[in-house]
Every structure is written in C-alpha cells, then in structure tokens.
Amino acid sequence: MALIPVDAALERVLEGINPLPAEEIPLHDGMGRVLASPLHALRTQPPFNASAMDGYAVRASDTLDERRDLSVIGEAAAGARFPGSMGQGQAVRIFTGAPVPDGADAVLIQENAESVSDRTIRAAKPVEHGRHIRQAGMDFHAGDLLLEQGRRLDPGALTLAASSGHARLLVHRRPRVAVLATGNELVNPGETTGQDSIVASNSYGIAAIAKEEGAEIIDLGIASDNDQHLSSLFAKARDTAADILVTLGGASVGKHDLVRGALAEAGMELSFWKVAMRPGKPLISGRMGAMHVLGLPGNPVSSLVCAELFLRPLVAHMQGARHEPDMRSAALGAPLRANDERQDYIRAVVRHTAEGMIATPFTRQDSSQLTAYATANCLIIRKPHAPAANTGDDCRILMLHR
Numbered sequence: 001m002a003l004i005p006v007d008a009a010l011e012r013v014l015e016g017i018n019p020l021p022a023e024e025i026p027l028h029d030g031m032g033r034v035l036a037s038p039l040h041a042l043r044t045q046p047p048f049n050a051s052a053m054d055g056y057a058v059r060a061s062d063t064l065d066e067r068r069d070l071s072v073i074g075e076a077a078a079g080a081r082f083p084g085s086m087g088q089g090q091a092v093r094i095f096t097g098a099p100v101p102d103g104a105d106a107v108l109i110q111e112n113a114e115s116v117s118d119r120t121i122r123a124a125k126p127v128e129h130g131r132h133i134r135q136a137g138m139d140f141h142a143g144d145l146l147l148e149q150g151r152r153l154d155p156g157a158l159t160l161a162a163s164s165g166h167a168r169l170l171v172h173r174r175p176r177v178a179v180l181a182t183g184n185e186l187v188n189p190g191e192t193t194g195q196d197s198i199v200a201s202n203s204y205g206i207a208a209i210a211k212e213e214g215a216e217i218i219d220l221g222i223a224s225d226n227d228q229h230l231s232s233l234f235a236k237a238r239d240t241a242a243d244i245l246v247t248l249g250g251a252s253v254g255k256h257d258l259v260r261g262a263l264a265e266a267g268m269e270l271s272f273w274k275v276a277m278r279p280g281k282p283l284i285s286g287r288m289g290a291m292h293v294l295g296l297p298g299n300p301v302s303s304l305v306c307a308e309l310f311l312r313p314l315v316a317h318m319q320g321a322r323h324e325p326d327m328r329s330a331a332l333g334a335p336l337r338a339n340d341e342r343q344d345y346i347r348a349v350v351r352h353t354a355e356g357m358i359a360t361p362f363t364r365q366d367s368s369q370l371t372a373y374a375t376a377n378c379l380i381i382r383k384p385h386a387p388a389a390n391t392g393d394d395c396r397i398l399m400l401h402r
C-alpha cells in the first residue's frame, strides 16, 4: 500500500466528524471543556456606575477651587449604596466597588482629599469629570456574545462565564478513548520482567495526550499477539462504548504484526495504512461502526509523535474544538542531511537566544529512544525530499509543550 502524505492522512482522520452530544456541567468542572453553544451575558457588568478607588464621590466642577469646602453627607460601600442623591458642594465617602451616588460625576481619591473637619473635606487637586468611575456595562451588557461555540474553557473564560451569571455550562461530552497495548513481550511497569520482556510504556504517554485534550481513558491493558485475544479486547472497546480505540504496536509487516488483520476481521473499515512520515510510518486509521480506530506503531517515539499529530486533533474535533498545532520558525543549530520521501519529525531542543530561536536536533533519532523524546521540547519538521540544510538555516518546528 502506498504511503500517504501527512496532511492527507490528517484530513482523512478528521473527515466527517460530528462533535459528541452536549451535556450540562457546573462551572467548577469546566476547565478544558469545549462550549457546545455560544455564551451570552445574562447580566450587565458592572451593573451600575462603580467607584474604582477609595475616596469621595464629588462633582468635578466643585474641585476646581482647592479652597472650596465640600460637606460629606453620607457613605457608599460595595454592596451598600448611598440611598439619596448628591448636590453641589457635597461629597459622599465612597469605597472601591461601591455604586456612585446620583449627582456625583467623579471620584476624588482619599490621598488627594484634605480633611477640614469631621464632615468637611477639600480637594487638594482638581479631579476631571468621570475620573475613577467604571461606567455601567463597561465590561459587557446583558445579551452580549461573550464566548463562541467551540471555545475551549480556560481560567479567563470560566471567570467571565461566572461573572456574566452562568452557574452551569453546555459543553460537548468528553470522548472516551480506549487504549490497548499489544505484544507478547510486554509487561506492566513494576512487574517482574523476563529475559525478553519489554515494559509497556506507550499507554501512559498516549493516555496523557488524550486526557490533555479532554478525553476519558479506558485502559484495556495488554493483548498478546494472537487473533482471539485481540478480537476479545476490540469487542470490549465496543462494549464500553469507546469513541476512539487506540492500539499500540503490531502495525507493521512482521509475522507477529496482527493488529491490522484482526481489526479488519472485527469489522474495521480501513481508511489508510502507512503514512509518509518518520517516525510513524505504519499508522493505521479506520472506523469500526461509530468507533474511530487509530493503530499506532509500537516504537515508543513513533506512537507519541503519531498521537501528537493525529490523536490530539481527533479528540479535539470530537468535542467541537479546533486544534491549532503550535508551529514556529527557528534557525537550525546543526546541519541536517537531505531527506527522503518521508516527512521527518526530528526530536530537538529549541532555545530562545538574542539572535532568535535556535533548534538543535539530537544526534541520534531512533524511534525507540525515549530519553531524547522526553528531553526534546520541539520537533523539527522536514518536508519530504528537503535538500541538505546547514547550521543557521530556517526550519519549521512543532512545539511540544512541557
């Protein structure tokens, strides 16, 4: 089967995805969730003209003459407005957040007020009209569109939603991602290892990527390399109503690489197999009924890179969110050889310097090496057939947020 380009592969993975149904959640559970409907303000903020400072509500024209006595006729605090209105030559003691009394048009900060007697002050400096007053609706008005549908909720968005009167939010359901490691050699971390054992590590990073995007994880453990065991665990993924099944390993061409065949046997409609990328070539994508299937290669770095490129956007799209990879430009910190037909994702460390960003690739790029991957903070992307490049040449990098 021919290798398909990375962009085409991503398009196919995301093809025809409808966001999962909406559910209502309390604000405290909103972090990282994606809004299923536009959010409009239920109230106006501030709801009244409010003082931004501690001081005196005054008429600005009364402060032009610094010898003018102003009589303090009452007090306005946050939550307890001055009940009357204020006339010429009068002032009201006011505190930050309090409603500005009728008749006042400025706030004189207390540092600029001289106390003449118990209930009389003078303005040490004139204050201009409107000073230190937050106009009603300065932030938003009832009915304003505050957050778009598809917005991923973050601390700022959650605080805005609360401030505008929402106690509950409508968000898309989290995708359920079933993760299945495959391979006779695999044992769980902490288990006794035999001479030929390998610790099944990939599930942890893959689950972490999916969770970071908002998924719920169903850990299906480890399947041995036999068709019965694989098919019983695929059935379990369906029984648990997984939206996405991620398999790890067994994706290549060896005698023991049974995953693609077993998936087909279990009814998966293959979308593609093999992508023109390094690492990650034997990636499998398809559908088993409503369940999306991603078969990631077994090499740990291959599985992580594939999950960054395909699983992350898939989980985001299923929640109605767009996924914008953090791509930047940098200068190469070391030369690179000419590339072949596969798009390369080269593990590298990018540093900010006075001359700009410099991305230095690790010398060894084996797809089994987690030490380099865990140290890398970016992947240098090399187009297929890119010519040899020198130190200092421009390159594109995908940031890996650590």
Ligand SMILES: Nc1nc2c(c(=O)[nH]1)N[C@H]1C(S)=C(S)[C@@H](COP(=O)(O)OP(=O)(O)OC[C@H]3O[C@@H](n4cnc5c(N)ncnc54)[C@H](O)[C@@H]3O)O[C@H]1N2
Residues within 6 Å of the ligand: 181, 182, 183, 185, 186, 198, 199, 200, 201, 202, 203, 248, 249, 250, 251, 252, 253, 254, 257, 279, 280, 281, 282, 296, 297, 298, 299, 300, 302, 367
């Ligand atoms: N003749 C060919 N051989 C290979 C090709 C090819 O085109 N022709 N492709 C190579 C490429 S590229 C990759 S990538 C690997 C991926 O193969 P599989 O997906 O079949 O992976 P496995 O053989 O099952 O495992 C590879 C490697 O990774 C270890 N592994 C597997 N699962 C896990 C896990 N959950 N946690 C940690 N480590 C895991 C496994 O023990 C192997 O060492 O195929 C090449 N071969």
Ligand code: MOO
Residues within 6 Å of the ligand: 277, 278, 279, 280, 281, 282, 297, 299, 302, 367
């Ligand atoms: O594509 Mo494999 O992922 O080179 O190691």
